Amino acid sequence: MTTVLVTGSLGQIGTELIPLLKSKGYTVISTDIREPVDKDIFDPFLMLDTRDRDAMRKIIKDHGVEMIIHNASILSATGEKNPQLALEVNMGGIQNVLEVARQEGVKRVLSPSSIAAFGPDTPKDNTPNDTIMRPNTIYGVSKVYTELLGEYYAHKYGLDFRTLRYPGIISAGAQPGGGTTDWAVQIFYDAILTGKYTCFVDHDVLMPMMSMQDCLKATIMLLEAPEQNLKHRSFNVAGCSFTPAQLANELKKFIPDFQIDYAPDFRQEIALSWPRSIDDSVAREEWGWEPDYDLSKLTEYMYNTLKSKLDKQ
Numbered sequence: 001m002t003t004v005l006v007t008g009s010l011g012q013i014g015t016e017l018i019p020l021l022k023s024k025g026y027t028v029i030s031t032d033i034r035e036p037v038d039k040d041i042f043d044p045f046l047m048l049d050t051r052d053r054d055a056m057r058k059i060i061k062d063h064g065v066e067m068i069i070h071n072a073s074i075l076s077a078t079g080e081k082n083p084q085l086a087l088e089v090n091m092g093g094i095q096n097v098l099e100v101a102r103q104e105g106v107k108r109v110l111s112p113s114s115i116a117a118f119g120p121d122t123p124k125d126n127t128p129n130d131t132i133m134r135p136n137t138i139y140g141v142s143k144v145y146t147e148l149l150g151e152y153y154a155h156k157y158g159l160d161f162r163t164l165r166y167p168g169i170i171s172a173g174a175q176p177g178g179g180t181t182d183w184a185v186q187i188f189y190d191a192i193l194t195g196k197y198t199c200f201v202d203h204d205v206l207m208p209m210m211s212m213q214d215c216l217k218a219t220i221m222l223l224e225a226p227e228q229n230l231k232h233r234s235f236n237v238a239g240c241s242f243t244p245a246q247l248a249n250e251l252k253k254f255i256p257d258f259q260i261d262y263a264p265d266f267r268q269e270i271a272l273s274w275p276r277s278i279d280d281s282v283a284r285e286e287w288g289w290e291p292d293y294d295l296s297k298l299t300e301y302m303y304n305t306l307k308s309k310l311d312k313q
Protein backbone atom coordinates (compact mmCIF):
# COMPACT_ATOMS: atom_id res chain seq x y z
CA MET A 1 0.00 0.00 0.00
CA THR A 2 1.66 3.22 -1.20
CA THR A 3 1.02 6.30 0.95
CA VAL A 4 0.15 9.38 -1.15
CA LEU A 5 -0.12 12.95 0.10
CA VAL A 6 -2.63 15.01 -1.92
CA THR A 7 -2.50 18.81 -1.58
CA GLY A 8 -5.49 20.96 -2.58
CA SER A 9 -7.64 17.85 -2.06
CA LEU A 10 -11.00 19.62 -1.92
CA GLY A 11 -10.69 21.05 -5.43
CA GLN A 12 -12.51 19.98 -8.57
CA ILE A 13 -9.97 17.23 -9.35
CA GLY A 14 -8.97 16.10 -5.83
CA THR A 15 -12.60 15.48 -4.88
CA GLU A 16 -12.86 12.77 -7.55
CA LEU A 17 -9.24 11.60 -7.60
CA ILE A 18 -9.08 10.75 -3.88
CA PRO A 19 -11.88 8.11 -3.87
CA LEU A 20 -10.35 6.58 -7.01
CA LEU A 21 -6.88 6.38 -5.43
CA LYS A 22 -8.39 4.74 -2.33
CA SER A 23 -10.30 2.23 -4.48
CA LYS A 24 -7.01 1.31 -6.14
CA GLY A 25 -5.42 0.50 -2.78
CA TYR A 26 -3.43 3.69 -2.10
CA THR A 27 -3.35 5.07 1.44
CA VAL A 28 -4.29 8.72 0.89
CA ILE A 29 -3.53 11.63 3.21
CA SER A 30 -5.89 14.42 2.09
CA THR A 31 -4.97 18.03 2.81
CA ASP A 32 -6.27 21.52 2.01
CA ILE A 33 -6.55 24.98 3.58
CA ARG A 34 -10.28 24.55 4.26
CA GLU A 35 -12.25 21.87 6.11
CA PRO A 36 -14.16 19.32 4.00
CA VAL A 37 -17.96 19.25 4.19
CA ASP A 38 -18.11 15.53 3.34
CA LYS A 39 -15.50 14.21 5.78
CA ASP A 40 -15.83 10.54 4.70
CA ILE A 41 -14.44 11.14 1.19
CA PHE A 42 -11.28 12.77 2.52
CA ASP A 43 -10.62 10.76 5.70
CA PRO A 44 -7.89 11.04 6.97
CA PHE A 45 -7.87 14.81 6.40
CA LEU A 46 -5.31 17.34 7.64
CA MET A 47 -5.10 21.10 7.19
CA LEU A 48 -2.04 22.06 5.10
CA ASP A 49 -1.18 25.38 3.52
CA THR A 50 1.45 24.43 0.92
CA ARG A 51 3.30 27.68 1.62
CA ASP A 52 4.21 26.20 5.04
CA ARG A 53 7.26 24.00 4.42
CA ASP A 54 7.66 22.85 8.04
CA ALA A 55 4.02 21.74 8.29
CA MET A 56 4.41 19.85 5.00
CA ARG A 57 7.55 18.13 6.25
CA LYS A 58 5.84 17.08 9.49
CA ILE A 59 2.96 15.42 7.62
CA ILE A 60 5.37 13.63 5.26
CA LYS A 61 7.46 12.30 8.17
CA ASP A 62 4.52 11.44 10.47
CA HIS A 63 2.71 9.45 7.77
CA GLY A 64 5.61 7.94 5.84
CA VAL A 65 4.52 9.65 2.60
CA GLU A 66 5.98 7.93 -0.49
CA MET A 67 4.32 9.95 -3.27
CA ILE A 68 2.89 13.49 -3.53
CA ILE A 69 0.12 14.63 -5.85
CA HIS A 70 0.39 18.40 -5.64
CA ASN A 71 -2.97 19.83 -6.69
CA ALA A 72 -3.06 23.04 -4.60
CA SER A 73 -3.01 25.97 -7.01
CA ILE A 74 -4.48 29.38 -7.77
CA LEU A 75 -6.10 28.96 -11.21
CA SER A 76 -5.88 31.24 -14.25
CA ALA A 77 -8.75 33.71 -13.79
CA THR A 78 -8.24 34.04 -10.02
CA GLY A 79 -4.49 34.44 -10.63
CA GLU A 80 -5.03 37.41 -12.95
CA LYS A 81 -7.11 39.08 -10.23
CA ASN A 82 -4.43 38.45 -7.59
CA PRO A 83 -1.01 37.77 -9.17
CA GLN A 84 0.88 38.07 -5.86
CA LEU A 85 -1.23 35.32 -4.31
CA ALA A 86 -0.65 33.12 -7.37
CA LEU A 87 3.10 33.72 -7.09
CA GLU A 88 3.14 32.76 -3.41
CA VAL A 89 0.90 29.70 -3.68
CA ASN A 90 1.94 28.32 -7.06
CA MET A 91 5.67 29.05 -7.07
CA GLY A 92 6.09 28.72 -3.29
CA GLY A 93 4.03 25.53 -3.22
CA ILE A 94 6.00 23.63 -5.86
CA GLN A 95 9.32 24.80 -4.36
CA ASN A 96 8.28 23.40 -0.97
CA VAL A 97 6.93 20.15 -2.42
CA LEU A 98 10.08 19.42 -4.42
CA GLU A 99 12.53 20.40 -1.71
CA VAL A 100 10.77 18.50 1.09
CA ALA A 101 10.33 15.50 -1.23
CA ARG A 102 14.07 15.54 -1.95
CA GLN A 103 15.06 15.90 1.71
CA GLU A 104 12.64 13.29 3.04
CA GLY A 105 13.17 10.69 0.30
CA VAL A 106 9.68 10.86 -1.24
CA LYS A 107 9.78 8.53 -4.26
CA ARG A 108 7.56 10.35 -6.77
CA VAL A 109 5.93 13.77 -7.24
CA LEU A 110 3.10 14.42 -9.70
CA SER A 111 2.18 18.10 -9.96
CA PRO A 112 -0.29 19.01 -12.73
CA SER A 113 0.57 21.60 -15.35
CA SER A 114 -1.92 23.12 -17.79
CA ILE A 115 -2.41 24.16 -21.40
CA ALA A 116 -1.98 27.63 -19.82
CA ALA A 117 1.78 26.92 -19.86
CA PHE A 118 1.58 27.81 -23.57
CA GLY A 119 1.21 31.39 -24.75
CA PRO A 120 0.39 33.66 -27.68
CA ASP A 121 3.54 32.67 -29.62
CA THR A 122 2.89 28.92 -29.35
CA PRO A 123 1.50 27.16 -32.46
CA LYS A 124 -2.23 27.06 -31.67
CA ASP A 125 -3.39 24.03 -33.63
CA ASN A 126 -2.19 20.57 -32.67
CA THR A 127 0.22 22.21 -30.25
CA PRO A 128 3.24 19.89 -29.98
CA ASN A 129 4.55 18.52 -26.68
CA ASP A 130 7.85 20.36 -27.04
CA THR A 131 7.35 23.88 -28.39
CA ILE A 132 7.47 27.60 -27.52
CA MET A 133 6.30 28.24 -23.95
CA ARG A 134 6.00 31.96 -23.27
CA PRO A 135 2.68 32.38 -21.42
CA ASN A 136 1.40 35.85 -20.51
CA THR A 137 -0.66 34.96 -17.43
CA ILE A 138 0.84 34.52 -13.95
CA TYR A 139 -0.83 31.10 -13.81
CA GLY A 140 0.88 30.07 -17.05
CA VAL A 141 4.22 31.40 -15.81
CA SER A 142 3.78 29.35 -12.62
CA LYS A 143 3.07 26.21 -14.65
CA VAL A 144 6.21 26.65 -16.78
CA TYR A 145 8.10 27.15 -13.50
CA THR A 146 6.55 23.95 -12.10
CA GLU A 147 7.60 21.96 -15.17
CA LEU A 148 11.14 23.32 -15.32
CA LEU A 149 11.81 23.13 -11.59
CA GLY A 150 10.44 19.59 -11.44
CA GLU A 151 12.61 18.54 -14.38
CA TYR A 152 15.60 20.22 -12.69
CA TYR A 153 15.02 18.22 -9.49
CA ALA A 154 14.77 15.07 -11.62
CA HIS A 155 18.12 15.51 -13.36
CA LYS A 156 19.97 17.17 -10.47
CA TYR A 157 18.74 15.00 -7.59
CA GLY A 158 17.10 11.99 -9.26
CA LEU A 159 13.61 12.87 -7.93
CA ASP A 160 10.93 11.08 -9.97
CA PHE A 161 8.90 14.16 -11.02
CA ARG A 162 6.03 13.94 -13.54
CA THR A 163 3.52 16.44 -14.85
CA LEU A 164 0.71 16.56 -17.38
CA ARG A 165 -0.79 19.60 -19.03
CA TYR A 166 -4.51 19.27 -18.41
CA PRO A 167 -6.90 21.08 -20.71
CA GLY A 168 -10.19 22.42 -19.19
CA ILE A 169 -11.65 19.67 -17.00
CA ILE A 170 -15.40 19.09 -17.17
CA SER A 171 -17.13 17.40 -14.26
CA ALA A 172 -20.43 17.12 -12.45
CA GLY A 173 -18.86 16.93 -8.96
CA ALA A 174 -17.08 19.82 -7.22
CA GLN A 175 -17.39 23.10 -9.11
CA PRO A 176 -14.32 24.41 -10.95
CA GLY A 177 -12.12 26.79 -8.98
CA GLY A 178 -11.70 29.97 -11.05
CA GLY A 179 -10.28 28.96 -14.43
CA THR A 180 -10.80 30.22 -17.99
CA THR A 181 -12.56 27.01 -19.09
CA ASP A 182 -15.18 27.17 -16.28
CA TRP A 183 -17.84 28.15 -18.85
CA ALA A 184 -17.88 24.58 -20.16
CA VAL A 185 -19.15 23.37 -16.75
CA GLN A 186 -21.35 26.34 -15.80
CA ILE A 187 -23.25 26.07 -19.08
CA PHE A 188 -24.69 22.70 -17.93
CA TYR A 189 -25.87 24.06 -14.55
CA ASP A 190 -27.51 27.13 -16.10
CA ALA A 191 -29.01 25.16 -19.01
CA ILE A 192 -30.65 22.63 -16.68
CA LEU A 193 -31.75 25.17 -14.03
CA THR A 194 -32.79 28.13 -16.21
CA GLY A 195 -32.67 27.06 -19.89
CA LYS A 196 -30.19 29.80 -20.77
CA TYR A 197 -26.55 30.77 -20.30
CA THR A 198 -24.43 33.89 -20.83
CA CYS A 199 -20.94 32.81 -21.84
CA PHE A 200 -17.83 34.82 -20.86
CA VAL A 201 -15.93 33.82 -24.02
CA ASP A 202 -17.20 34.33 -27.56
CA HIS A 203 -19.13 31.75 -29.61
CA ASP A 204 -16.17 30.72 -31.79
CA VAL A 205 -13.38 30.38 -29.21
CA LEU A 206 -12.06 26.85 -29.72
CA MET A 207 -10.59 25.40 -26.51
CA PRO A 208 -9.09 22.03 -25.50
CA MET A 209 -11.28 20.24 -22.93
CA MET A 210 -11.43 16.87 -21.20
CA SER A 211 -13.98 14.87 -19.20
CA MET A 212 -13.15 14.22 -15.55
CA GLN A 213 -13.13 10.51 -16.39
CA ASP A 214 -10.34 11.06 -18.91
CA CYS A 215 -8.53 13.39 -16.50
CA LEU A 216 -8.53 10.71 -13.79
CA LYS A 217 -7.51 8.03 -16.28
CA ALA A 218 -4.56 10.12 -17.51
CA THR A 219 -3.49 11.00 -13.97
CA ILE A 220 -3.43 7.38 -12.77
CA MET A 221 -1.75 6.17 -15.98
CA LEU A 222 1.06 8.71 -15.64
CA LEU A 223 1.37 8.16 -11.87
CA GLU A 224 1.84 4.43 -12.41
CA ALA A 225 3.89 4.47 -15.65
CA PRO A 226 7.26 2.69 -15.24
CA GLU A 227 9.94 5.37 -14.99
CA GLN A 228 12.16 3.64 -17.57
CA ASN A 229 9.43 4.15 -20.22
CA LEU A 230 9.45 7.94 -19.80
CA LYS A 231 11.72 9.99 -22.05
CA HIS A 232 9.84 13.16 -21.05
CA ARG A 233 8.56 14.32 -17.66
CA SER A 234 6.04 16.94 -18.91
CA PHE A 235 3.23 15.72 -21.16
CA ASN A 236 0.44 17.15 -23.30
CA VAL A 237 -2.85 15.28 -22.88
CA ALA A 238 -5.86 15.93 -25.10
CA GLY A 239 -9.53 15.10 -24.77
CA CYS A 240 -11.58 17.02 -27.34
CA SER A 241 -11.64 20.66 -28.48
CA PHE A 242 -14.88 22.60 -28.95
CA THR A 243 -16.34 26.12 -29.00
CA PRO A 244 -19.20 27.42 -26.83
CA ALA A 245 -21.46 27.36 -29.92
CA GLN A 246 -20.62 23.70 -30.61
CA LEU A 247 -21.31 22.72 -26.99
CA ALA A 248 -24.59 24.69 -27.06
CA ASN A 249 -25.67 22.77 -30.18
CA GLU A 250 -24.94 19.44 -28.48
CA LEU A 251 -26.88 20.56 -25.40
CA LYS A 252 -29.89 21.42 -27.58
CA LYS A 253 -30.26 17.68 -28.27
CA PHE A 254 -31.28 17.39 -24.59
CA ILE A 255 -32.81 20.87 -24.02
CA PRO A 256 -34.21 21.96 -27.44
CA ASP A 257 -35.18 25.47 -26.21
CA PHE A 258 -31.76 26.17 -24.67
CA GLN A 259 -30.56 29.72 -25.36
CA ILE A 260 -27.01 31.02 -25.19
CA ASP A 261 -25.66 34.55 -25.51
CA TYR A 262 -22.16 35.94 -25.20
CA ALA A 263 -20.60 38.65 -23.02
CA PRO A 264 -16.83 38.18 -23.30
CA ASP A 265 -14.84 39.52 -20.34
CA PHE A 266 -11.13 39.49 -19.38
CA ARG A 267 -11.10 35.69 -19.69
CA GLN A 268 -11.60 35.95 -23.48
CA GLU A 269 -8.09 37.35 -23.83
CA ILE A 270 -6.64 34.54 -21.70
CA ALA A 271 -8.51 31.94 -23.78
CA LEU A 272 -7.20 33.42 -27.05
CA SER A 273 -3.60 33.13 -25.79
CA TRP A 274 -3.96 29.35 -25.34
CA PRO A 275 -3.86 26.45 -27.84
CA ARG A 276 -6.98 25.52 -29.80
CA SER A 277 -6.07 21.85 -29.97
CA ILE A 278 -3.36 19.63 -28.52
CA ASP A 279 -1.03 17.00 -29.99
CA ASP A 280 -0.67 14.34 -27.29
CA SER A 281 1.29 11.80 -29.36
CA VAL A 282 4.22 11.82 -26.88
CA ALA A 283 1.92 10.70 -24.02
CA ARG A 284 0.42 8.08 -26.34
CA GLU A 285 3.87 6.73 -27.22
CA GLU A 286 5.46 6.80 -23.76
CA TRP A 287 2.61 5.67 -21.51
CA GLY A 288 -0.20 4.55 -23.78
CA TRP A 289 -2.53 7.54 -23.32
CA GLU A 290 -5.86 7.52 -25.18
CA PRO A 291 -9.00 9.52 -24.26
CA ASP A 292 -12.46 7.90 -24.09
CA TYR A 293 -14.74 10.95 -24.30
CA ASP A 294 -15.60 13.08 -27.35
CA LEU A 295 -17.95 16.10 -27.28
CA SER A 296 -21.12 14.08 -27.77
CA LYS A 297 -20.31 11.46 -25.09
CA LEU A 298 -19.16 14.16 -22.69
CA THR A 299 -22.34 16.20 -23.18
CA GLU A 300 -24.60 13.18 -22.70
CA TYR A 301 -22.76 12.18 -19.51
CA MET A 302 -22.77 15.71 -18.06
CA TYR A 303 -26.43 16.34 -18.86
CA ASN A 304 -27.67 13.02 -17.43
CA THR A 305 -25.50 13.13 -14.30
CA LEU A 306 -26.18 16.78 -13.45
CA LYS A 307 -29.89 16.53 -14.24
CA SER A 308 -30.39 13.68 -11.77
CA LYS A 309 -28.17 15.41 -9.18
CA LEU A 310 -30.02 18.74 -9.48
CA ASP A 311 -33.46 17.02 -9.55
CA LYS A 312 -32.69 15.48 -6.15
CA GLN A 313 -31.73 18.86 -4.58
Ligand SMILES: NC(=O)c1ccc[n+]([C@@H]2O[C@H](COP(=O)([O-])OP(=O)(O)OC[C@H]3O[C@@H](n4cnc5c(N)ncnc54)[C@H](O)[C@@H]3O)[C@@H](O)[C@H]2O)c1
Pocket residue numbers: 007008009010011012013014031032033034048049050051070071072073074075089111112113114115165166167168169170175176177178179181
Ligand atom coordinates in the same frame (compact mmCIF):
# COMPACT_ATOMS: atom_id res chain seq x y z
N1 LIG B 1 -9.64 21.97 -13.30
C1 LIG B 1 -9.08 22.29 -14.45
O1 LIG B 1 -9.77 22.54 -15.45
C2 LIG B 1 -7.58 22.30 -14.58
C3 LIG B 1 -7.01 22.52 -15.84
C4 LIG B 1 -5.63 22.56 -15.96
C5 LIG B 1 -4.83 22.33 -14.85
N2 LIG B 1 -5.41 22.12 -13.63
C6 LIG B 1 -4.51 21.92 -12.47
O2 LIG B 1 -4.90 20.77 -11.73
C7 LIG B 1 -4.64 20.99 -10.33
C8 LIG B 1 -5.91 20.78 -9.54
O3 LIG B 1 -6.88 21.68 -10.05
P1 LIG B 1 -8.36 21.81 -9.48
O4 LIG B 1 -9.23 22.10 -10.64
O5 LIG B 1 -8.70 20.68 -8.57
O6 LIG B 1 -8.22 23.18 -8.65
P2 LIG B 1 -9.27 23.86 -7.66
O7 LIG B 1 -9.11 25.33 -7.77
O8 LIG B 1 -10.63 23.27 -7.85
O9 LIG B 1 -8.72 23.37 -6.24
C9 LIG B 1 -7.53 23.84 -5.71
C10 LIG B 1 -7.53 23.57 -4.21
O10 LIG B 1 -6.34 24.12 -3.67
C11 LIG B 1 -6.66 24.67 -2.40
N3 LIG B 1 -5.68 25.69 -2.06
C12 LIG B 1 -5.64 26.98 -2.47
N4 LIG B 1 -4.57 27.59 -1.92
C13 LIG B 1 -3.93 26.66 -1.15
C14 LIG B 1 -2.77 26.68 -0.33
N5 LIG B 1 -2.06 27.80 -0.15
N6 LIG B 1 -2.41 25.53 0.29
C15 LIG B 1 -3.12 24.39 0.15
N7 LIG B 1 -4.25 24.32 -0.61
C16 LIG B 1 -4.64 25.45 -1.24
C17 LIG B 1 -8.07 25.24 -2.56
O11 LIG B 1 -8.73 25.34 -1.30
C18 LIG B 1 -8.71 24.19 -3.49
O12 LIG B 1 -9.42 23.22 -2.76
C19 LIG B 1 -4.05 22.41 -10.23
O13 LIG B 1 -2.64 22.34 -10.29
C20 LIG B 1 -4.54 23.07 -11.49
O14 LIG B 1 -3.71 24.12 -11.90
C21 LIG B 1 -6.76 22.10 -13.47
